[in-house]
Amino acid sequence: DTEVTQTPKHLVMGMTNKKSLKCEQHMGHRAMYWYKQKAKKPPELMFVYSYEKLSINESVPSRFSPECPNSSLLNLHLHALQPEDSALYLCASSQASDRRIRYEQYFGPGTRLTVT
């Protein structure tokens, strides 16, 4: 089963709101990712978790706060966002890569976020 699920599908929030995006996978993957994608652009990596530990933070503003409660779940907590943060947020998972082997990532359907 190569499925990554994300909730909600759509989210509209004000700049003072606090909300969370959720991602779940049951493929036994030990690496999970958050990406941001603006219209007509490729996905941009935000965070990488490997074995439930944050391994990469691509200098993302602190108004985005990731959390990995266990190996199957990944959250992205949102607070005091700006209108320019409106985008498609994609979650992905993969087997944990090492120096020799790189594995493909499986993506969820995304959460389309609008900040008003």
Added chain:
Amino acid sequence: AQKVTQAQTEISVVEKEDVTLDCVYETRDTTYYLFWYKQPPSGELVFLIRRNSFDEQNEISGRYSWNFQKSTSSFNFTITASQVVDSAVYFCALGAQKLVFGQGTRLTINP
């Protein structure tokens, strides 16, 4: 530095035509991985293929085929007898934990 170039921003063909999407990459690594993903209008990126730098064998999967040439740093993707359902944005990517994506090629298959 790693870089992926997909020079074709948009391609539009009529159904049943063959179409090739170009991908050129730059890397100083001797061992690397290349990927193709499809993003239909629904938004989800769908994994299509992974290729490592030691395996230059071309691959065919149904109507899809991939041509990997290290000599020209290219990893091109061909769809044979295209169908309307192939309409999507296609991304070529390089790397692993940090995927370096090309800008994508928007493919439209017209009935």
